Structures are given as C-alpha cells and as structure tokens.
Amino acid sequence: MIDFLLNPWPWWFSGLIIAVVMFVLLFFGKSFGFSANLRTLCSIGGAGKKVKFFDFDWKKQIWNIVFLIGAVIGGYIAYAFLTHGNHPVEISESTVQDLQALGFSEPSSLQPAELFNWESALSLKGFLILAIGGLMVGFGARYAGGCTSGHAISGIADLQIPSFIAVIGFFIGGLIMTFGVFPLIFG
Amino acid sequence: MAKSEAISWYRIQEMFRFQAFHMYGIIGTAVVLGIIGVALIKKFKLRDITGDPIRFYPKNKSVPRYLIGGIIFGLGWALTGACPGPMVVNIGYGFLSFGIVLIFATLGTYLYGVLRDKLPH
Numbered sequence: 001m002i003d004f005l006l007n008p009w010p011w012w013f014s015g016l017i018i019a020v021v022m023f024v025l026l027f028f029g030k031s032f033g034f035s036a037n038l039r040t041l042c043s044i045g046g047a048g049k050k051v052k053f054f055d056f057d058w059k060k061q062i063w064n065i066v067f068l069i070g071a072v073i074g075g076y077i078a079y080a081f082l083t084h085g086n087h088p089v090e091i092s093e094s095t096v097q098d099l100q101a102l103g104f105s106e107p108s109s110l111q112p113a114e115l116f117n118w119e120s121a122l123s124l125k126g127f128l129i130l131a132i133g134g135l136m137v138g139f140g141a142r143y144a145g146g147c148t149s150g151h152a153i154s155g156i157a158d159l160q161i162p163s164f165i166a167v168i169g170f171f172i173g174g175l176i177m178t179f180g181v182f183p184l185i186f187g
Numbered sequence: 188m189a190k191s192e193a194i195s196w197y198r199i200q201e202m203f204r205f206q207a208f209h210m211y212g213i214i215g216t217a218v219v220l221g222i223i224g225v226a227l228i229k230k231f232k233l234r235d236i237t238g239d240p241i242r243f244y245p246k247n248k249s250v251p252r253y254l255i256g257g258i259i260f261g262l263g264w265a266l267t268g269a270c271p272g273p274m275v276v277n278i279g280y281g282f283l284s285f286g287i288v289l290i291f292a293t294l295g296t297y298l299y300g301v302l303r304d305k306l307p308h
Contacts, residue, residue, distance in 0.1 A: 051300045075189050075275070095204055111196050137260055166254075166260075
C-alpha cells in the first residue's frame with residue numbers, strides 16, 4: 001500500500017481520481033473547470049473596473065480558488081511526502097531520443113532543466129518561451145471557453161460537440177508546436 | 188496529477204509525439220468514467236448536496252471560437268508542457284519557474300477579456 005503510494009501512480013489510478021474529483025464537484029453543485037480561475041484572478045486584481053468580461057461577482061468563485069490552493073498543496077505533498085526522491089520521469093526511449101536531437105539531455109526529474117531551472121527561465125530566450133507559452137495557454141483557454149479539465153474531461157463526459165472541437169484544436173496546436181516550431185527554436 | 192507524472196513537460200511531449208499510451212490512459216480513464224457517470228446522473232436525475240438537480244449547461248454552438256481558441260491553447264500547452272491545473276501543481280512541487288507561466292497565463296486571459304468583442308466567436 002505504502003509502496004503503491006510512493007511509486008509513480010499508474011495511469012488508470014490517476015484517471016480514476018480525476019473522474020472522482022469531477023463527480024465530487026458536481027455533487028457539491030459546482031463544475032470541474034480549472035482555467036476559470038485565471039479569469040477570477042483578473043477580477044480579484046480589479047480588472048472588472050476596466051473590462052466588462054471581468055465584471056462579475058468573483059466571490060462566487062472562491063470555491064475554485066480554494067481548489068487551486070489545494071492543487072498547490074497537493075503538489076507539495078506529492079513532492080515532500082510521496083516520493084522516493086526526485087526520480088526521473090519514465091518516458092519512452094523514442095521520446096528521449098527525439099528530445100536529445102533537439103538538445104534536451106536525458107530526463108533527471110519531472111521537468112527539463114533546459115527550460116525550468118532559473119538560469120534558463122531567466123535567460124532572454126528561456127523567459128520568452130515560458131511567457132509566450134503562458135500567454136497562449138491563458139488566452140486560448142478563455143477563447144475556447146475551457147481547458148483540459150473543462151473541455152477534454154467535463155465537456156466530453158457530457159458528449160458536447162463544442163468540447164470535441166476544442167480538443168481537436170488542442171491537438172492541432174500541440175502538433176504544430178511539437179513538429180513545426182520546436183525544430184526552429186531548439187537544437 | 189503529480190504522482191502520475193501528468194504535470195511533466197516530458198509526458199506532454201511524449202503524448203504529442205504519440206510515443207506512449209500513458210497520458211491517453213489517464214485522460215481516457217477519466218473520460219470513460221465521466222461519460223458513464225454523467226449518463227447515470229441524467230438517467231436517475233440525481234441531486235446535489237443542496238437538493239437541486241445536477242444540471243449540465245450545453246455550451247454555445249460555434250466552430251471558430253473552439254477551434255481557434257483550442258489551437259492557441261494547444262500551442263502553449265505543448266510549449267510549456269502545462270495546462271492551467273498542472274502549472275499550480277508544479278509550483279507546489281517546487282518547480283517555481285512555473286510561476287512565470289502562470290502569471291503570463293493570467294495576463295493572456297486578461298488580453299482575451301480586452302479583445303473579446305473584436306474576435307470571431
């Protein structure tokens with residue numbers, strides 16, 4: 001049992017937990033959609049005074065901000081109490097080779113140092129990658145009306161056509177970035 | 188999320204390169220259980236904790252909004268290896284540079300709010 005918790009969790013267990021989270025939220029009269037928090041953060045910051053889109057009663061979204069804080073704490077617990085040290089991610093050999101061709105060394109933790117250690121993140125190129133990537137995620141999620149949790153999980157669970165279209169969009173964008181843009185900016 | 192490595196940039200790369208079943212297994216399990224559960228909620232008209240029926244709100248029918256928005260989201264997802272949830276899980280996990288990604292994602296959402304009336308929906 002303890003070993004099961006300490007080792008990386010199998011995909012089916014993680015998928016099961018995500019579904020349980022969604023149903024718990026539905027049972028409490030809420031819905032599972034994480035990126036709505038970004039809009040709430042804008043409102044809390046006072047954006048509602050200037051832009052109508054952010055002029056709503058954000059206090060009704062506090063539960064979701066609590067969910068966000070819970071996700072941070074969950075990440076900390078996973079790191080501090082539920083690992084055998086910072087082991088490398090167990091990705092397939094072919095991915096390791098493809099990424100090596102782009103200049104990424106073999107994984108030594110969950111995230112590549114080439115992008116996320118401070119030295120890279122605060123270099124001009126590294127900072128622009130994280131900043132532009134973040135901008136696109138935040139802009140795209142709101143434009144599409146949801147992110148992975150709202151569309152790929154909640155929306156498709158309810159068999160909504162817009163969510164299928166959005167997920168197709170996620171993949172078109174992801175494939176363009178991976179196969180079209182990566183060779184230009186890395187390597 | 189953290190324990191199944193779904194917050195890892197490497198795992199998202201592996202997914203977009205179709206080189207492992209892992210991420211598809213996670214999302215697929217959640218979706219299949221979700222479809223079954225939502226169907227049961229509708230069939231038995233289940234209620235939430237306050238006694239109101241659990242409702243699902245159909246999203247507005249449109250193509251450009253979901254497709255264009257989705258493509259922009261996908262570009263950012265593949266680049267940073269994180270959608271909004273995993274960004275904050277990563278911060279908790281100690282990868283604090285995801286704070287940069289999160290701040291700019293919030294700015295991106297703000298930018299959408301500003302430009303909203305000028306975009307095709």
